[in-house]
Amino acid sequence: MTLWSVTLATLKKDIRLEWRSKDALNSMLFFSLLVVVIFVYSFDPIVEESRKIVGGLVWIAFLFSSIFALNQTWARELRNQVLDAYRVSPAPANALFLAKSIGNFLFVGILEALMAPLFIVFYNLRILGPVWQLIPLTVFGTWALVVNGTFFAAMSIRTRSREIMLPLLMFPISIPAVIAMVSGTTSILTGEESANFWLILLLTYDVVFTTAALALFETVLHAE
Amino acid sequence: MKRLFPILAAISAIFLAYVGYQCLFVAPADAQQGTVYRIIYYHVPSAWTAFLLFFINFIASIQYLVHDKPSAKSATNRIVIIIGALGAGATFLPVVQQQLPAGMRPSAVATTVLLIPIFYFLIGRWFRGQMLDVLAVTAAEVGVVFCTIVLVTGPIWARPVWGIWWAAGDIRLKSTLVLWLIYISYLVLRRFSNSAQTQTLAAALAVFGALDVPLVYLSIWFFRTQHPQPIIGGGGSIDPHMLNMLVLSWMAFLLFAFLVCWSRFHLELLQREVEAAAALDSLGSAAVPMKASLPVTRSTS
Amino acid sequence: MTTQTFLFHYGQYIAYGATWLIHCVYLATLVTRYRRQRKELKDLAK
Numbered sequence: 001m002t003l004w005s006v007t008l009a010t011l012k013k014d015i016r017l018e019w020r021s022k023d024a025l026n027s028m029l030f031f032s033l034l035v036v037v038i039f040v041y042s043f044d045p046i047v048e049e050s051r052k053i054v055g056g057l058v059w060i061a062f063l064f065s066s067i068f069a070l071n072q073t074w075a076r077e078l079r080n081q082v083l084d085a086y087r088v089s090p091a092p093a094n095a096l097f098l099a100k101s102i103g104n105f106l107f108v109g110i111l112e113a114l115m116a117p118l119f120i121v122f123y124n125l126r127i128l129g130p131v132w133q134l135i136p137l138t139v140f141g142t143w144a145l146v147v148n149g150t151f152f153a154a155m156s157i158r159t160r161s162r163e164i165m166l167p168l169l170m171f172p173i174s175i176p177a178v179i180a181m182v183s184g185t186t187s188i189l190t191g192e193e194s195a196n197f198w199l200i201l202l203l204t205y206d207v208v209f210t211t212a213a214l215a216l217f218e219t220v221l222h223a224e
Numbered sequence: 225m226k227r228l229f230p231i232l233a234a235i236s237a238i239f240l241a242y243v244g245y246q247c248l249f250v251a252p253a254d255a256q257q258g259t260v261y262r263i264i265y266y267h268v269p270s271a272w273t274a275f276l277l278f279f280i281n282f283i284a285s286i287q288y289l290v291h292d293k294p295s296a297k298s299a300t301n302r303i304v305i306i307i308g309a310l311g312a313g314a315t316f317l318p319v320v321q322q323q324l325p326a327g328m329r330p331s332a333v334a335t336t337v338l339l340i341p342i343f344y345f346l347i348g349r350w351f352r353g354q355m356l357d358v359l360a361v362t363a364a365e366v367g368v369v370f371c372t373i374v375l376v377t378g379p380i381w382a383r384p385v386w387g388i389w390w391a392a393g394d395i396r397l398k399s400t401l402v403l404w405l406i407y408i409s410y411l412v413l414r415r416f417s418n419s420a421q422t423q424t425l426a427a428a429l430a431v432f433g434a435l436d437v438p439l440v441y442l443s444i445w446f447f448r449t450q451h452p453q454p455i456i457g458g459g460g461s462i463d464p465h466m467l468n469m470l471v472l473s474w475m476a477f478l479l480f481a482f483l484v485c486w487s488r489f490h491l492e493l494l495q496r497e498v499e500a501a502a503a504l505d506s507l508g509s510a511a512v513p514m515k516a517s518l519p520v521t522r523s524t525s
Numbered sequence: 526m527t528t529q530t531f532l533f534h535y536g537q538y539i540a541y542g543a544t545w546l547i548h549c550v551y552l553a554t555l556v557t558r559y560r561r562q563r564k565e566l567k568d569l570a571k
Contacts, residue, residue, distance in 0.1 A: 148432075155425050159416040168412055172405035173432055176439040183447055197446050201439070208435055216428045219289065248537060260536035266544050369551045376547065377540040384532040484548075487555055494562045501569045 003098070006091045010099035015106070017076070024072055025110075028065065032111050035061045036118040050123045055185035058119050059178060063145065065115070066108045067167050070149035073100050074157050083221070093218040101143075101150045101213075108142055128191030137184045137195065140202035144177035145170075147206065151213040154220055177205050229486065236479045243476040246469065263381040269474035271374045271400065273481045277367030278407060283347050284360040285430035288423065291353055304344045311337035357423040358496075360430065362488045364410055366481060371404045395444045402440045406433040 018024065039057045043050070077083050086096055119125065127134070149170055156165035184198030247265035290296040312334040314320045321330050351359050378397060379389040391397060410433065414426050532539070 151432075155413070155429070158418060158421050158425070159413065161416060165413070165416060169409050169429065172402055172409050173436045175402050175405075176436065176443040179443040179447060183443075183450070187450075193450055201443055201446070205439055208439070209432070212432060212435055216289075216431065219424055220428055244541065248541060260533055262537040263540040266541065270544070366551075369547060373544050373547050376543050380532065380536050380540045380543065384529055384536050387529065480548075484552070484555075487552075487559075491555055491559050491562070494559065494566075498562050498565050498569070501566065505569050 003092050003095050006095035007098045007102070010096060011102055014099065014103045018103075018107070024069075025107075028068065028107075028111055029114060031068065032061070032065055032115045033118065035065060036115055036122060039119075040122045051125065051128070051189045052186060054119060054123050054125060055189055056182045058116065058185060059141070059181045061115060061119075062108070062112055062142070063174075063178065065111050066104075066142075066145050066149060067170075069104060069107050069111070070146070070153045070170075071163050071166055073104060073150055073153045078157060087222060093221045094214050096221070097150065097154070097213065097217040101147050104146045104150055105143060108146055109138075112138060112142065125189065127189055129188040129195070131188070133188050133195050133199065134185070136199055137181065137188065137202065140199065140206055141177065141181040141184075143206050144181075144202060144209070145174060147210050147213055148173055148177075151209075151217065151220070154217070177202060180205065229483070232479070233483055236476070236483055239476045240480060243473050247473060260381060260384050263377050265469060265473045266477070267374060267377040267381060268470055269477040270370045270377070272474055273477050274367050274370035274374060274400075275403075276478075277363045277370065277481065277485075278403060280343070280347065281360050281363040281367060281407075281410075281430055282434040283344050284351065284356045284363065285427035285434075287344070287348050287351075288356040288360060288427045289431070291356060301345075304341045308338055308341035311340070354423075354496075357427070358489060358492045360423075360427065361414060361492060362485050364407055364414075364430070366485050366488055368404065368407050368411060369484075370481065371400065371407065374400055375404060395441065395448060398444045399437070399441050403433075403437060406436065 039061060043053060043057060074083070077086075086093070149166065152169040152173075153166050155169065156162040159165045180198040180201045184195040184202070187193045187195040187198065243265075247262050286300060290300050315330040315334040315337065347356070347359070375397075378400075382391055383389050410426060410429050413429055414422055417425060
């Protein structure tokens with residue numbers, strides 16, 4: 001029962017369950033469209049200026065959408081007492097965490113893939129910098145949000161008001177990642193500066209917090 | 225010990241009054257900033273106190289997380305010693321010395337770095353088991369109070385001096401704000417969570433927060449180099465008289481902070497005693513209030 | 526008098542007052558909580 005075999009098994013189960021119900025997916029799709037539309041109506045997209053602020057708008061939209069996805073992370077487990085079963089099983093706790101994180105990553109990734117073209121269309125964006133850099137930026141940035149989000153979602157399940165608890169815990173800690181994502185995106189969109197530092201910072205953030213989460217998840221799961 | 229408190233409180237009050245009088249009325253006016261610069265005499269010491277308290281919370285949280293796992297504990301001990309030794313040694317390398325801001329002596333930095341393991345082992349020696357958690361919550365709460373003062377007095381100083389309430393790019397301001405937010409979320413977690421797991425969860429959050437702080441600093445620093453703001457003070461050498469006054473003020477605030485922490489610590493102990501008594505009571509056993517024994521002597525913790 | 530000049534002259538006193546106001550409010554909450562705990566302890570002893 002290696003770490004990866006358990007992780008993959010859990011992940012496949014989650015994806016299968018999610019695909020069957022499609023409830024969450026459908027409502028999230030519509031939600032992402034609504035968010036983009038609200039931003040478009042609030043921040044008038046005149047081409048030259050918009051490139052400077054779209055970075056921020058996009059990541060704020062992603063951040064808030066991901067909160068909805070993350071809040072659902074452990075809901076299914078709680079309903080069916082899966083967490084207790086997991087605690088007594090010999091499966092490594094980290095496998096559960098990785099499976100949930102990767103699942104969230106895929107889910108939020110799909111949302112982003114849907115919202116990003118909408119932003120490009122509505123704001124008539126022409127990307128002036130190196131476009132390929134957006135891929136590692138999005139990957140690292142999304143992972144940064146998701147890894148902390150999954151961890152804090154696990155922390156919040158034993159608190160009152162657990163839906164609001166997640167963003168309360170997550171936002172302050174995510175600030176450097178958000179700065180990096182927004183600045184990096186703006187750098188790439190405007191082409192004025194290099195986004196390399198932000199990419200490295202995001203990578204560092206990912207490594208630090210993935211390690212911390214893996215080190216502490218077992219403690220959090222078994223906290224009694 | 226109990227009789228010591230009123231004596232120290234009286235000393236603290238006198239000390240603070242003296243420092244307050246010196247700072248507000250006696251300290252000479254600054255050439256450019258007039259009298260309003262005097263805010264630094266309580267803004268800066270409050271900041272130093274807040275950071276010290278948050279640091280204590282970080283140490284106490286780590287120790288609490290490993291206190292019942294001997295292997296993790298010895299590993300952490302070793303890591304702390306290595307960090308202290310490497311950090312102190314690194315300050316003697318010319319490469320590192322070039323990075324230090326002007327006026328900061330390498331020996332001062334080395335001493336500060338050495339304080340990390342010193343604090344770690346002292347706190348480990350003086351506080352055991354649950355007491356670590358009590359220390360953690362005490363330091364966090366009092367730290368938030370002092371940090372609030374920093375964030376309130378900062379803009380009051382900034383507005384007349386720089387013309388703006390909030391210097392948008394200022395790295396210290398933004399980092400302090402994030403630190404404050406992290407610890408507010410820490411306190412919220414403690415308030416909203418049930419007792420058995422709260423302590424471990426909060427300790428984990430404190431570790432995450434501490435890991436975050438250097439990243440916050442880095443990200444804001446680089447943002448500023450990309451979008452340079454007009455140079456707005458800070459840095460440069462400081463008048464030695466001002467420095468003396470600053471340190472004196474800090475001493476006064478440290479004593480005061482110590483007394484506040486002491487009170488909060490005892491409040492927390494009392495609260496746990498009450499909870500334990502209430503639990504016993506609800507179990508229906510003969511509810512004798514455990515006034516004689518402190519919670520730490522209970523076998524279940 | 527503009528905000529600028531007002532704060533230039535009186536800023537230090539306002540900041541001083543704000544500092545001690547915040548400290549006093551916190552200490553007051555400590556006292557209140559302490560009293561409540563003592564009362565609960567006494568009630569449980571009955």
